[in-house]
Amino acid sequence: MTKASLSHEPVLVERQDGIIQLTLNSPENRNSLQTPGIYEGLMAGLEELEQDASLRAAIITGAGGAFCSGGDLRQLAAGSEEEVRRRMTRNTWLYRRIALSDKLIVAAVDGPAYGAGLGLATACDIVVAGQSAVFCCAFTRVGAMPDAALFWSLPARVGLSQARRLMLWAGEVKGAEAVSIGLADEHAPEGSALPLAQKLARRIAEGPARAFGRIKTGLRQSPMTLEQALGFQIDNAPPLFGSADFKEGASAFFEKRRPQFGQGE
Incomplete structure (x- = not known):
């Protein structure tokens, strides 16, 4: 794919053969959604997907060995209830944009997809888990409850009883198990999720x-x-x-x- 963004930008954008690839690019923050520019970059890329008829599929992935760690606990702990509500309200538009798009979006998950990062992955239409992928609905570990549209996406993927277990006990789920319970759709057991995600995205781009x-x-x-x-x-x-x-x-x-x-x- 041809890169259209510089490596220091929070979301790298690549376009090729009807596919737009959006790479969260803040490895030092484990690609937290609260990293400045991550939300804006994702929204801009998804808007381009909608508006450009030549783009037929998207991939969301993360750089530096992590998919997305979700929210920044330091920022969340320091913010007032109103600040958290305002930020959370803004973020709802990201999950709406993914879910309401007429085009298919593939999550290529390598490394952790925790908290809101799990929500970002499960809002996508197809989830590919790499060898290092670890999914965790981690909210109760820090005394919080799930957000990131997880009350919609998680039961739809794994069923109510599994969603309850994942939400309450905040256990980690790795690639093969994630596929077995429906949390992920495909597993790349010997490497990165990205090549398999790109293969599936090409199939989507060439499809009806x-x-x-x-x-x-x-x-x-x-x-x-x-x-x-x-x-x-x-x-x-x-x-x-x-x-x-x-x-x-x-x-x-x-x-x-x-x-x-x-x-x-």
Whole structure:
């Protein structure tokens, strides 16, 4: 990928082949979300993902052996209740931006994803765990409760009983176990998560963007009742059958070749 940012910037931005890669770049703070510029850099990159039609997928990862350590305990302890509320309210827009995007976002997790860093990872559509990945809903270790949209994302991924266990006891979960309980989707047991995340992002970028987007929207509304599911499919599926991607997919099927999606956009 081609770098478009200098190495000292808090979020490095790289773009290639329809993918934007956002790397949290504050290793000295273990890529804390409270590092100046991290929030702004992530929001700017996600806005670019939305506005640039040539970008079809995103990767969020961390530099220096950590994904994201979440909040800065020193800042949180020193802040007033109102300051914490204001900061937390601002941060809600980051999780909304990830969840409400029509485009798929991959988290490449190497090293710790703790606290709000766990929330950042689990808000993404696909979570790839590297050899060193460690996930922890660490809030009760310091007398706090989960934020970072975790009451939405964690039960959706692992179920209510597992979410309860992770939230209450704040245990660490490593790569293979994370996949087994649904906390992560893929595990790179012998190295970094990033190459596998990039491979999956390329697959997304080459895939049927509108279909992926509708699937993401439907899953965001899960669990649905039977009637909600049937209504959602009636509202959303018919337009896809008239799309250029479907026509290409059908032609490729009959011609026994790989489809080239996105050509008619």
